[in-house]
Amino acid sequence: MDDILSQVFDACKLAGDLESSLRLSAGPIDPGFLLLSCEDIAGAFSDAVHVIRSRAPSSYTSHLLFGEASGEGYVQAIHLLRQGDHAFCAGGPSANDMALSGLPQLVPELQSTAAMGGSSYANTPDTGVDALVGGRGEAPVAPSGRRADGSLPQRSCRKRKEGTVTQRVPVLRTGNMEMPPDDGYPWRKYGQKNILDSSFPRSYYRCNDKSHYRCEAKKKVQKADDDPSTFEVTYCSGHTCQASPIPMLIPTLVPSGSVNGDDDDGGNGNPQGAPLGLEAMQPVASLSTPIHMQNWLEGNPRSIGALLVAHSGLCERSVAFFHGLWAQNKSHFSVFYVVFLD
DNA sequence: CTTATTTGACCATC
């Protein structure tokens, strides 16, 4: 168990070092430095997760975020803090604002997004940020195939639509590898085409939310020619339905010591010297259908902002905020920022 | 029987 803790603490230290340097930085952040730092942090946590998974009960490990979050084309930074910053729990500002305050200079767009009411799961799921990925699509189309005004929609859109965003998603290693990864939305396949100069057919999906037929979200899924283990998923138009997948289940482990709110150890994550092994931890309560955060973000490319992802169920003040940035047009990097209170 | 998927045809765009 000591080696697990050592790896976790190493990862936390890397994250802490990065946070310190970001807070102290007066000038613009060097993306290259940020990239390397994030890779180091993600790799450190990933190593820890692999060890934990190899030893912990499968019911815990199958939902861990960190191991599922690695992939090509983007970088994740996972920053765990255990602190007594009760200003976070004081109410008033939204979860969005609170979490955003943690990374004041990291990405200017993010702050402006928040100011504009960017997506926050706790408050306004999937509200979208047009400034980053383009505007909304054309007029809604009814199930009959006609728009609300009775006109027929155009049947082809050869031009690249505004509002589209393409992501590369690793093929799931389990289950049917021909199926696109589940992003939490109820997609319905409506077509498939063989594409010129492509080795794999392209499948067309539209949102199948029963409760909101006017949703115009669509996506195209195709295996990448250069990497059959990767899907290229192109999202066209944003969701206008209420079927936003639920990102809240980030089952993780919290020290049982935090239940008593007696963490005054100065921030090393080990309350009062109590053993901080798996045997001293308890799983965060599951709140809904398990949907991996990675998939949720891939299905919500416009969802930028802070997300209230989980309540520990163990302590009123033990709340985790998930801070996600998914800027496809910003070199494909993302930063996840998780804050455990108490 | 209902719902989802497949697939050839159709149409707009290049």
Next chain:
DNA sequence: GATGGTCAAATAAG
């Protein structure tokens, strides 16, 4: 005319 996107009938699955 070639190509990509969509429709809708046929088919499969639950």
